[in-house]
Amino acid sequence: MSTDPMTGPAAAPEMLSRPGRRQRGPLWFAWRRFLANRAAVAGGVVLALIALLAVVAPLITPAGPNDQDFLSEALAFPSGAHWFGVDDLGRDFFTRIVHGARVSLTIGFAAAAFSVIIGIPLGAAAGYFGGRTDWIIMRVIEIFSVVPPLLAAMLLGALTGGGFWMIVAIAALFGWVQVCLLVRAQIKAFKEKEFVRAAQALGGGPSYVIRVHLIPNSISPIIIGFVLAIPMAMMLEASLSFLGVGVPPPTPSWGQMINTGLDFMYFYWHLAVFPTIALAVTVLATSLFGDGLRDALDPTMKAQ
Amino acid sequence: MIGYVLQRVLSVLTTFFVVSIIIFLMMHSIPGGPFDGGDMPVPDAVREKLNAQYGLDQPLYVQYARYMWGVVRLDFGVPFQSPGETVLELLGRAWVPSLVLGGLGMLVGVPLGMLLGMAAALRRNSWIDYLASAVATLGLTVPVFVTSMLLILVFSVWLGWLPSSGWGEPQRWILPIIAYATIPMATYARYMRSAMLDTLNKPFVTVLRAKGLSERRILFQHVLRNSAIPLVTVFLPMFIGTATGSIFVEAMFRVPGLGNYFVSSIRTRDYPLEMALILMITVMFCIAYLISDILYAWLNPRIRHGGRRK
Numbered sequence: 310m311s312t313d314p315m316t317g318p319a320a321a322p323e324m325l326s327r328p329g330r331r332q333r334g335p336l337w338f339a340w341r342r343f344l345a346n347r348a349a350v351a352g353g354v355v356l357a358l359i360a361l362l363a364v365v366a367p368l369i370t371p372a373g374p375n376d377q378d379f380l381s382e383a384l385a386f387p388s389g390a391h392w393f394g395v396d397d398l399g400r401d402f403f404t405r406i407v408h409g410a411r412v413s414l415t416i417g418f419a420a421a422a423f424s425v426i427i428g429i430p431l432g433a434a435a436g437y438f439g440g441r442t443d444w445i446i447m448r449v450i451e452i453f454s455v456v457p458p459l460l461a462a463m464l465l466g467a468l469t470g471g472g473f474w475m476i477v478a479i480a481a482l483f484g485w486v487q488v489c490l491l492v493r494a495q496i497k498a499f500k501e502k503e504f505v506r507a508a509q510a511l512g513g514g515p516s517y518v519i520r521v522h523l524i525p526n527s528i529s530p531i532i533i534g535f536v537l538a539i540p541m542a543m544m545l546e547a548s549l550s551f552l553g554v555g556v557p558p559p560t561p562s563w564g565q566m567i568n569t570g571l572d573f574m575y576f577y578w579h580l581a582v583f584p585t586i587a588l589a590v591t592v593l594a595t596s597l598f599g600d601g602l603r604d605a606l607d608p609t610m611k612a613q
Numbered sequence: 614m615i616g617y618v619l620q621r622v623l624s625v626l627t628t629f630f631v632v633s634i635i636i637f638l639m640m641h642s643i644p645g646g647p648f649d650g651g652d653m654p655v656p657d658a659v660r661e662k663l664n665a666q667y668g669l670d671q672p673l674y675v676q677y678a679r680y681m682w683g684v685v686r687l688d689f690g691v692p693f694q695s696p697g698e699t700v701l702e703l704l705g706r707a708w709v710p711s712l713v714l715g716g717l718g719m720l721v722g723v724p725l726g727m728l729l730g731m732a733a734a735l736r737r738n739s740w741i742d743y744l745a746s747a748v749a750t751l752g753l754t755v756p757v758f759v760t761s762m763l764l765i766l767v768f769s770v771w772l773g774w775l776p777s778s779g780w781g782e783p784q785r786w787i788l789p790i791i792a793y794a795t796i797p798m799a800t801y802a803r804y805m806r807s808a809m810l811d812t813l814n815k816p817f818v819t820v821l822r823a824k825g826l827s828e829r830r831i832l833f834q835h836v837l838r839n840s841a842i843p844l845v846t847v848f849l850p851m852f853i854g855t856a857t858g859s860i861f862v863e864a865m866f867r868v869p870g871l872g873n874y875f876v877s878s879i880r881t882r883d884y885p886l887e888m889a890l891i892l893m894i895t896v897m898f899c900i901a902y903l904i905s906d907i908l909y910a911w912l913n914p915r916i917r918h919g920g921r922r923k
Contacts, residue, residue: 451628455898467879468639544756551758567762574770585762589755596754
């Protein structure tokens with residue numbers, strides 16, 4: 310399993326065998342543990358390739374993603390000129406798929422970033438102050454836990470009419486909970502430590518102690534929360550777009566393309582196959598990468 | 614224990630109340646109403662009369678109070694898209710395909726996942742261990758509609774063995790059941806494996822081995838029982854996964870179930886049906902959480918005797 314803690318600490322004996330070497334930081338050991346996890350490294354490499362494709366998309370595609378340049382060849386099967394064929398509206402399908410990676414990755418990373426931005430202060434407040442603050446934040450999280458995120462997201466998507474940034478907002482709305490819980494747990498564990506006590510005794514206020522001492526010590530859970538939020542947001546976007554309440558056409562979205570492909574699959578298989586595989590590979594690679602980072606940064610944490 | 618249960622019930626009721634208010638407000642913040650026309654424009658006078666008939670001209674808090682009073686008596690109103698019946702009747706009809714397919718999917722997925730997880734834990738780093746982690750990762754990360762699409766492409770489009778959609782003859786059920794089964798299978802494979810590994814590494818297992826107990830008895834009498842507790846709590850996330858996945862499974866396979874109605878109710882701004890669906894699902898989750906928390910406390914003697922679970 311990619312989340313096997315036993316394959317992790319391979320770096321430990323090396324440290325013992327070379328006592329004269331300079332001290333290695335925890336991030337160096339995390340990096341070693343990550344490299345030892347083949348599935349995670351493969352996921353990371355695939356994700357990097359997809360990201361690269363997305364960045365250079367306009368250079369490697371024959372037309373713009375929404376240009377109906379090939380109307381006379383509409384629904385053509387894959388060929389040398391059109392690697393993934395042409396879609397029903399005369400657009401080069403390879404172009405659409407590659408630009409779909411842009412949409413998917415941007416939404417994934419943006420939503421994860423917003424999740425972290427919302428989750429850190431709330432998690433820090435809940436963990437540091439405890440008591441009533443903690444109680445209120447935990448009750449809010451409890452509400453999120455009984456409402457299935459996909460159904461609620463669909464409802465929100467339908468209410469707001471979807472749209473690129475709306476999807477990011479919806480994904481962040483459901484993504485911050487995980488980050489908040491991770492940060493809260495870490496800060497609760499650290500706030501009784503001597504160095505925090507010392508900072509408080511020297512007159513450090515809550516915001517100073519949290520900013521200077523507790524957040525830097527929560528960097529691992531924050532990274533974990535961030536990378537795990539990315540595939541969630543990508544799945545959410547694809548699911549909403551599939552149901553027609555996500556990113557509106559003509560913006561190329563894999564979820565939308567799969568929905569269209571469903572209507573054509575008996576006769577024009579390429580319209581169904583390519584977006585399905587693109588989405589599956591991207592989400593899978595991102596999750597493997599995220600799981601690997603989590604195991605590397607926090608070997609004691611179990612797969613949930 | 615009783616105090617703990619009461620406290621949980623109270624907190625679940627509050628959560629449900631808050632969720633119902635939020636959803637009610639959200640539903641009514643949609644611009645436009647159900648009788649605004651579109652395909653069939655309605656004269657102003659008729660629209661006002663319809664709005665009055667369904668109570669849509671009242672202030673929001675009145676509408677909410679009236680609605681919740683009805684919910685308590687299981688009266689969810691009349692669905693706008695099918696005014697000849699009540700929401701409860703429509704849901705009663707729509708439950709059947711969802712329940713049959715979802716239930717069969719769980720029935721297939723849970724035991725398979727448990728077996729896979731057990732085999733993986735007992736034969737670590739063998740091919741079956743890698744198979745189990747592949748299944749778990751794929752099932753938990755790839756959206757259900759992608760799995761469904763691949764199933765349809767392979768088994769109906771290319772091989773032509775099974776019909777791709779519909780509801781009726783049992784052979785139409787096979788593909789949706791497989792699609793449904795992926796989530797419970799993946800969840801249970803992952804949790805069963807980690808729970809068993811956890812237990813197998815406990816000192817008491819070493820003691821049992823030292824005592825000379827056969828591996829079989831250790832496994833069936835001690836390890837399995839001690840691995841069961843986490844599986845009880847895992848049932849919930851899995852249930853949520855199956856329930857939300859059902860929307861996509863039903864959309865892909867064109868099954869006339871709950872998920873299908875959920876989608877159509879969002880498209881047609883069918884407030885009564887949509888409210889009823891979301892409230893029902895929320896209630897189901899609240900109850901499921903409650904039961905699992907209580908079961909967990911009851912199964913785990915450390916919690917049963919030592920106050921509440923944090």
